[in-house]
Amino acid sequence: MWDEEKMKLNKIPKKTDGTAGSSTNEATWTTFEKAVSAVRDGDLDGIGFAGMGRTPFVGIDIDHCIDPETREISAHAMKLVREFDSYTERTVSATGLRIWIEAEKKPGSWCGSKNQVRELEVYSQGRFFTVTGLHLDGTPKTIERRQEAFDAFMEREAPPEKPKPPKAAYNGSSDYRLELDEFLQEHGVMVLGPRNDQSSERAYAVVCPWAHEHTGGDTSGTRVGQYPDGALWFKCDHAHCDGRVWEHFRQYLDPEAYKRGKIYFREHGDRTDKAEEASPAKKRNQADRLIDYALATGAELFCDQMGAPHVLVQGDAVPLNTRSYYWLRGLMWDTEGISTGGEALKTAAGTLAAFAVKGGKVRELHTRAAFHEGAVYYQLGAGRVVKTDQDGWGIDEAPPVVFRSIPNLKPLPDPEPGGSLDALEELVNLKTERDKRMFKVYAVTLPLPHIPRPILQTTGVMGSGKTTAGRVMKRTLDPTSPETVRMDPRDFLQKASHSYIVMLDNLNSIPEWGVDTLCRLVTGEADSKRSLYTDDEDFIYEMKRSILLNGINAPTERGDAQDRTLPVELERIPDDRRRSEESLWTAFERGHAKLLGAIFDALANTLREKETLRLSRRPRLADWGEYAAAAYQALGWGTEAFLEDWDAVVKIQNQGTLEGSTVAQAILSFMESRTEWAGLASDLHTKLEVEAEELNINIKKDKTWPKSPSWLWRRMREVLPLLTAMGVEANQQHAETGSKIRLVKVGRGPDPDPDGNPDSTEEDAVRDAVRENPAKESAFDKPDSTDGICGHSATPLPRTEEKKSAKRGENGVETHTGRELPRNTVSAVSTHAGAKKRVEPGSVGELFENPPNWLRLQVEKHLENPAERTIKPLCTAVATELYSNPFQGTEIRPEVEEALERWSK
Template sequence: MKSRLGENPKETDVQKLINLGADGVYFMDNLGEAYVEITEKNVRRSLKVNSKAYKLFLHQRFYNATGKPVSLEALKQAAYHFESIATFDGKVRKLSRRVALAKDGRIVYDLADSQSGAVIIGPNGCRAYKNGPGIFHRTTNTAPQVWPDFDEEHDLLKLLSKHFRTQLKKDLFLLAVYIVSCFIPEMPHPLLVLAGEKGAAKSTSMRMIRAIVDPARTDLLSMPNSTDNLGIILSNNYMPGFDNLDHLSPERSDLLCMAATGGSIAKRRLYTDDEEVILQLKRCVMLNGINIVVTRSDLLDRSIVIEFKRIPPSERKDEGEVWDAFRKDLPQILGSCLLLLSKAMAIFPQVELAEKPRMADFARWGYAIAEAMGKPGQLFLRAYNENQQCASQEILHNNPVAAALLKLMEDRREWESSPTALYTALQDVCMRNAIRISGRNWPESPNALTRRMNNLRSNLEQAGLFFESRKTGDRKIIITNEHYKPVSSLSLKKRRRGKMNP
């Protein structure tokens, strides 16, 4: 009896599966993972060969062709065969999450809908079309995006002001520039840190920002306990948003730094001893908390902190009402972001910054985006610089080491001593000024103190404190206060008499 495939009835299920999957395009991604491009109803998509999704696809084809299910073992063997084809016969193709850079320099944005829609953005405009290129890998958390409204140009700041309640007007401008920049692939992006008291709609704002850039089935994520799990989340989400944080460990801070500026981590492949999986990270990461959760200076230098206002009871709305209004505006918001990016792409080649801050690529693109919005690029640079300075001040006042150093040096031009003597002096300062020295933020030894000071170096230098550690002979730490202004003896006497404000 012949099978429905019209093949030899003695043919094994594995051979049938191989025949059924022969029309797939097998290739390797740039990290060495085997993929297949399949076409269903004229819609192309790329799947990992060993993924559950591809095995389900093969199972469905087998059932439609034979009228019976196929064993999991046969699926595994067929997938192994296709993996070898991808490895040894397939070409290498770079896959991206949500946003990709085309060979001609234009940007491709994945709408990830049932029609595999995409938007091409170039310096001459934007165009949305169906059945986009198979250059995107969509994870189980990837959700479809609305089609952008390009019918007319809308004021992005005006649209965003309807849905985001930032403490400062300039922060809304900074937020708008940041959101547009998130559509630029292969560029280091600052972390977006949302802060504000309870009831300031931080979580809702984060969900809306993600809905604009990278819609997800689970849009708010909890910070995992292990760095391996954090690496997987960062790899699988173009714009992961971590909700309601109160602390970041040094290990997680280091991984988030890598995610902002770009890097790769390796982890052991499941059920193997020596095979590795490479996870490539360059993401638009968001964090929120009642307080500013970023406390390490290296991560703060890569962050934008936006504070939100508490919503008064008289202005609160039902969640459904809030989201209905936002979804109504979303096509216009998305269209406005992409059109502004198109204009910025035409401006960007002419942008040269006299002074480049940390995250220089973002600063240069931010300048171009501001100009595309009809605002001076210098206005963006000033807002960005002030934002970083304010965040740095927050760390200096909330970090006990920084607070103690500032107090120690407020009436001194210079300090020179051994690390042990400095450690003792700082403890004494903390005791006299009620600065808490218990807990994880206070170093346990003089050696740990110098490491903490190195982590705070850029923040302390902004406050005028410069230090060096000399290792010739007895180790010495020298601190210089560039903001120190000597007070005359006459002024001191007047101060003591209360005749002069301190």
């Protein structure tokens, strides 16, 4: 009700008819629907939830965490919201939050603190809560079980317990065994909030049992408390309660116990039955009894592949550390009907861990997926596993593999037949048919944990749904909380180990250590960290993970990362097709089970096709390539379509690597007018520096540029696959005079047709040659003369005199074929099919009229700062896209410049 005198909501319980209610009298309670109706139709101002001691819910109040002016939520509050990831609502004051979770709160434990930094209240019993229904966006709409997070929160936030030396009683109370919180819970006293009382260990504002209207707020009304020595006190400011102390308060609530001699016993606690005390079981301490109960269950004790001790509880592998405490507590309660403390739990878990180590049994634990004897086992939830093999899929009640018990993993629905992978297209706005095929096949191969899977890198302009695409893939096969992982060197591996699919959202750049770690995660990562600050024992991480990555641009251009990447591009979603988040995820949840069924259907067919598959060539991640090709075959597209799609992917990978390697750019430019060069690393380093200057590369500021000849080969070795794909082979030889490097244009094409027909090569033979040797697809050959070379550019790039007239140096050799080759030289086999596609008018213009995302970004980058350094890679990229021949970039430069001029207008 609204208090006119204090100008605030005074949370006094009322019945729906406006008469006095009680938090302890169920007769005054009603249903939620009737309470809502009364608030809408009557003079009541809010709804309260009673019976907190009878439900598994815990409420966490965060007061004054919302700025009344800006409506911004404080960082501390948001951290708690993310930590618990459960239903959260705004409070009546509109400046606070309340998080609802399902958890067990130990009676008498910390209930909150109020200070200038933050105000927290934690309750599960002995009071009622107001509820507003003002749901905080971005949090679940259901109350989730968060016992582990709550225990960690209490351990972190609660102050250490103070000792309780026996002292004289206060207000006539001499019952030192009586705990205030337990008493209030037992007798249904409604607690309104903690009280700041410096002399007390704990104090609360409560509803007066004699008259509810006596209750005020934090500064007046009815209060109870307990001093450090255990003595209890009561005070009510109302005149009718003048002179009443703790004994009156207690006698009113529990007259029978008071008559029995003022001794209060808990139902399951400090009993005085001598017969029970004399029983043999009671003579053993709690830790020993816990160990007996655990062994009596027959639960299997073992160590995982890292040597960590575990116990198998109902099919779940539970580590024998603090996470086994819930199991042990349950055993004690089920057997003796009492709770157990931390020291007994610690001792029992440690002893059981010793038994596991001594037993010598080792079992491999898996996260979400396992591959065993040709079958894939995928964990849906606790005790629910799908087995998929060549014959199909189904729920396996007794799988031969064991999965880790990880609280972060959310359950998946049971798959249903009759679904289609086309559902992914309805949720994700993929740009090309190739992107759609690759996205579907990636989903089918994700449940294969034993092979390295490429990093799925989704790119696109703002509004194309990059984050949504990642979430669709993540939630389809590996929903977790939290959903994404932050790139932090301190705990990245730990967070990654808690997921099967690692999602990195909206990254525009990745630090060097991060690139190294991601590359190792793809192929298999092993690392260790210190278990405790008090010892030197290591905790070992060993894992192989699928990675989802998104951003407007590729966050890294390093060659080793590009080789492990599967890029897919998204289109901007038109405004008339854009849908709300609620609508999209409702549709996703509705079709989730059938989409899972479609994935497992395709996976079963893939496993069957894989048995007879033979590829003429394989991608960088060969194992994944074979399964992906088998999936193409199973889905009706054929392995040839996969090879063609992967060739397009390689072009994108190479382009990304080329843009990130100034050394590769300089070498390709240097070799444009040469067919071969050999010499000392120092000579090549000097020549490449000259080349870099012509490309407007600032070698002093470029961190990747080799600062000395000794670093040149190291940088070249990083991009050797790229150079080979671009038609230049490089190798190093050691001589007495120093390290020598040799550069050669590779890939001699067929001799010109005697009849002068350059297109006489049979198309089928060309296609076979491309598939057998894709690395030489962009190669030059070395004609005997320059006669008959056509398509000479009328506007060649400026070159230095050194490049126009090659000279044989003392330590090096430069080979030309007679006079200098025109810069548009293209061999008959530069791309077998591409050699026939000489530059045709309109080809470049057509590409610029319908630009792919990478071209749009590169053009915008050039127009921001027009320079030789940006125009040259742009021409190279366009030539690679159109003709699979980067050296043709010089020839098409006039068309590119013309297209750029139209673009800028």
